[in-house]
Amino acid sequence: AVFTKAQLKASFYAGWSCGFYSGGWDRTLPTHAAAPDWDVFWREQMNQVMSSIGIARVCHEVNRAYCAGMGDHSQVAWEDAPDWRRVSAVAGVDCIIANPDTTPEQSHEGWLAQKVADGWVYGPVKNADTKQHPCMVPYAELPAEQRVKDYLFGAVVRSILKSWSE
Numbered sequence: 001a002v003f004t005k006a007q008l009k010a011s012f013y014a015g016w017s018c019g020f021y022s023g024g025w026d027r028t029l030p031t032h033a034a035a036p037d038w039d040v041f042w043r044e045q046m047n048q049v050m051s052s053i054g055i056a057r058v059c060h061e062v063n064r065a066y067c068a069g070m071g072d073h074s075q076v077a078w079e080d081a082p083d084w085r086r087v088s089a090v091a092g093v094d095c096i097i098a099n100p101d102t103t104p105e106q107s108h109e110g111w112l113a114q115k116v117a118d119g120w121v122y123g124p125v126k127n128a129d130t131k132q133h134p135c136m137v138p139y140a141e142l143p144a145e146q147r148v149k150d151y152l153f154g155a156v157v158r159s160i161l162k163s164w165s166e
Contacts, residue, residue, distance in 0.1 A: 052097065056089035059156050063149055070145060074126075082128065088114060096157040104150035105139040112136060 057078045064075040078086070088111065095110050096102045102110075115136060123132020135146055 052090045052093045053086075055097075055157055055160050056086065056093045058160060059093065059153050060086070060089050062152055062156050066149065066152060084118070084128070092153060093157055096154055097161065100158060100161070102154060104147060104154060107150045107154055108135075108139040108142065108147075112138075 060078045060081060064077070067073070067075045091114055092107060092111060095107065099106075112135075115133065118131070120131040120133055120136060122134070122136040123130065124134055126133045126135075135142060139147065139150075
């Protein structure tokens with residue numbers, strides 16, 4: 001279902017009045033705390049979700065799910081991902097935010113340039129210790145299942161940006 005901001009606001013205050021937020025799942029708030037100003041609450045939530053890091057987290061988890069669907073269960077959750085992986089995802093998001101028309105090929109080429117600058121080289125198996133990666137090739141040489149990741153990444157970023165701007 002798609003909800004308007006007004007519907008979410010009404011739901012928020014209804015949940016607040018019955019204690020769903022205060023003392024409920026969000027135990028950081030006092031049980032009898034006054035409901036916060038909706039606009040402040042909304043802005044804070046959107047700043048968290050709309051940050052490059054928040055969007056990168058979603059992209060990472062979509063990629064992890066896609067990999068799992070392909071039988072690759074080596075991807076770890078965002079919280080457990082090494083810094084280099086998270087930095088790479090944030091850089092990819094920032095690139096698409098700056099240039100929403102970024103193609104999957106351009107996205108891969110940006111990723112590739114960042115990896116080269118960080119000392120990564122081609123290797124038949126991804127190995128963070130030796131900085132080898134099988135996707136260290138031009139986009140046209142990537143297997144189709146690897147190119148899909150660049151399409152998904154861009155689609156997720158643009159979809160989040162579009163949904164929160166409406």
